Amino acid sequence: MNSRILHIASNTFREAVRDRVLYNLIAFAVLISGAAILVGEISIEIERLVVVNLGLTAVSLFGVVIAIFIGIGLVSKEIEKRTLYTVLSRPVRRWEFIVGKFLGLAGTLVVNTLFMAIGVFAALFYVAHKLSAPDALIVVALYFIILEFLIICSLSLLFSSFSTPLLSAVFAFSLFVIGSFADDLRGFARVTHGITKWFATGAAYLLPNFSALNVISAVAHQKHIGVQLILQNTLYALVYAAMALSGAVLIFERRNLK
Amino acid sequence: MGASVLLQHHIDEIRPRATIEDVLYVSSPAIVKRASLGFNGLMACIYWTRAVQYFGNRHHDRSETFNELAPLLEITTTLDPNMIPPYQFGATFLAPRSPSGAGEPDRAIKLMEYGIQHNPDNWHLYYDLGFVYYTELKDYKKAGEAFDRGSKVPNAHPFLKLLAAQMEEHAGDFATARMLWTATYEGSHEKNIRQNAREHLRCLKVDEDVTNLQAAVDRFTQLNGRLPTSMWEVAMAENLRGIPVDPDGDPYQISGDGHVLVKNPDDFPFITQGLPPGYKRTSPVKFHSES
Numbered sequence: 001m002n003s004r005i006l007h008i009a010s011n012t013f014r015e016a017v018r019d020r021v022l023y024n025l026i027a028f029a030v031l032i033s034g035a036a037i038l039v040g041e042i043s044i045e046i047e048r049l050v051v052v053n054l055g056l057t058a059v060s061l062f063g064v065v066i067a068i069f070i071g072i073g074l075v076s077k078e079i080e081k082r083t084l085y086t087v088l089s090r091p092v093r094r095w096e097f098i099v100g101k102f103l104g105l106a107g108t109l110v111v112n113t114l115f116m117a118i119g120v121f122a123a124l125f126y127v128a129h130k131l132s133a134p135d136a137l138i139v140v141a142l143y144f145i146i147l148e149f150l151i152i153c154s155l156s157l158l159f160s161s162f163s164t165p166l167l168s169a170v171f172a173f174s175l176f177v178i179g180s181f182a183d184d185l186r187g188f189a190r191v192t193h194g195i196t197k198w199f200a201t202g203a204a205y206l207l208p209n210f211s212a213l214n215v216i217s218a219v220a221h222q223k224h225i226g227v228q229l230i231l232q233n234t235l236y237a238l239v240y241a242a243m244a245l246s247g248a249v250l251i252f253e254r255r256n257l258k
Numbered sequence: 259m260g261a262s263v264l265l266q267h268h269i270d271e272i273r274p275r276a277t278i279e280d281v282l283y284v285s286s287p288a289i290v291k292r293a294s295l296g297f298n299g300l301m302a303c304i305y306w307t308r309a310v311q312y313f314g315n316r317h318h319d320r321s322e323t324f325n326e327l328a329p330l331l332e333i334t335t336t337l338d339p340n341m342i343p344p345y346q347f348g349a350t351f352l353a354p355r356s357p358s359g360a361g362e363p364d365r366a367i368k369l370m371e372y373g374i375q376h377n378p379d380n381w382h383l384y385y386d387l388g389f390v391y392y393t394e395l396k397d398y399k400k401a402g403e404a405f406d407r408g409s410k411v412p413n414a415h416p417f418l419k420l421l422a423a424q425m426e427e428h429a430g431d432f433a434t435a436r437m438l439w440t441a442t443y444e445g446s447h448e449k450n451i452r453q454n455a456r457e458h459l460r461c462l463k464v465d466e467d468v469t470n471l472q473a474a475v476d477r478f479t480q481l482n483g484r485l486p487t488s489m490w491e492v493a494m495a496e497n498l499r500g501i502p503v504d505p506d507g508d509p510y511q512i513s514g515d516g517h518v519l520v521k522n523p524d525d526f527p528f529i530t531q532g533l534p535p536g537y538k539r540t541s542p543v544k545f546h547s548e549s
Binding site: 039046049050052053054057060061177180181184210211214216217220221223 | 292295296297298299300302303306307338340341343
């Protein structure tokens with residue numbers, strides 16, 4: 001891969017670590033340990049369900065928050081600190097800068113998810129006293145969560161390429177919420193008619209489909225996830241992220257930085 | 259910090275406590291599902307925990323109503339239809355009348371059918387459905403149908419077939435009731451359900467003893483032309499080893515008009531036999547601990 005992109009990616013990762021992003025792992029560890037220890041005292045027969053649901057939901061939500069709040073500042077911070085001009089004069093092409101930032105943030109989230117995954121499995125071992133073959137499905141759920149992060153990162157970068165950090169955060173978070181209702185949006189499109197139907201259908205397919213990437217409940221009940229779904233979701237996430245990144249690159253290429 | 263904690267404590271004492279009725283702001287399962295943003299599993303776990311805590315607190319406070327139990331269980335199962343414990347809990351505590359349950363057998367049946375619709379291969383749910391029909395609605399035909407449906411599920415416990423057959427001819431027998439409550443006791447890991455089943459088995463023993471002893475008293479009366487003056491006379495006539503006692507070790511008594519009575523009916527919350535005339539339960543249901 002282009003060494004300039006890799007350098008920007010690794011610098012982005014280092015900056016995230018320097019900004020103490022990985023400290024969220026402490027909060028996660030406290031949450032998941034507490035849940036594992038307490039759940040048996042306050043509820044019944046669902047210890048494993050709680051650990052898997054809580055663990056994976058926390059991985060997803062923590063990661064989305066990090067993706068949005070770091071992603072929205074990736075471009076604007078560089079402009080504010082005027083380091084962007086130095087970088088672009090290296091020479092680094094504008095699209096390399098955007099792709100590098102994206103890969104750096106995605107890498108940070110992958111590392112974060114890896115540590116959290118260890119925490120989830122440790123908590124699961126604590127409550128269930130063993131790990132069985134169906135627990136491997138948790139890895140599939142984690143993989144889908146990473147795909148979700150790729151989409152969120154690319155959207156955050158897209159918004160940050162032309163908007164203020166605050167608005168970028170609002171847009172990105174709104175898309176995350178609406179994307180979680182993707183199934184309902186499709187259902188709504190099916191029951192409407194005329195121009196509303198076209199609009200709803202368009203929105204349903206244009207907005208990111210996070211509900212397809214959420215298999216936490218299925219995995220908690222050890223339900224099988226088909227290989228077809230894994231492949232299709234992977235392609236979908238890569239295509240959608242590429243689309244959002246392309247938008248970010250197009251906007252950033254034309255942006256007047258003076 | 260210490261001052262802040264102390265002040266909070268005093269403020270909490272002055273302000274009215276939030277009850278579960280206040281806290282159950284959203285009672286619509288569909289709205290809660292939307293609000294969970296796709297994290298239905300975790301929300302279901304939270305609502306299930308709330309349902310358990312709600313029931314436990316009401317039971318601890320010796321309350322006689324459990325009005326929020328049905329909504330909490332319905333929300334839990336809407337969020338995660340594959341979570342089985344709420345259905346089993348519903349079967350045991352939603353259907354029975356107060357003070358041991360919420361007194362909503364129709365809602366319990368609806369909950370079971372919903373569970374079966376989403377988990378057709380779980381034979382426990384058919385058992386729970388049949389259990390509600392048998393114990394609360396005394397609809398032995400429907401109970402038999404539920405057990406029969408369950409017996410057809412792959413890997414179903416063989417006793418479901420047996421129970422279905424029992425419903426045909428021996429639905430009202432003590433042996434059938436004992437079989438059901440024993441299956442409930444042995445089939446659950448949940449403390450409340452096991453305690454409830456154990457209490458029912460104790461009370462079933464009393465009902466059976468009183469029925470048998472009453473038959474013995476009637477036989478004595480027919481043979482001797484008079485009522486027995488004490489349980490000792492009945493024991494002698496029936497060649498029993500001693501005066502029959504209830505599960506608490508207290509001897510059964512005979513009233514002046516020849517009825518067999520339980521010494522302390524408050525200790526047996528579910529008995530239907532051996533109660534003094536005009537008896538009204540005064541104390542709340544107390545579960546005896548497992549020995």
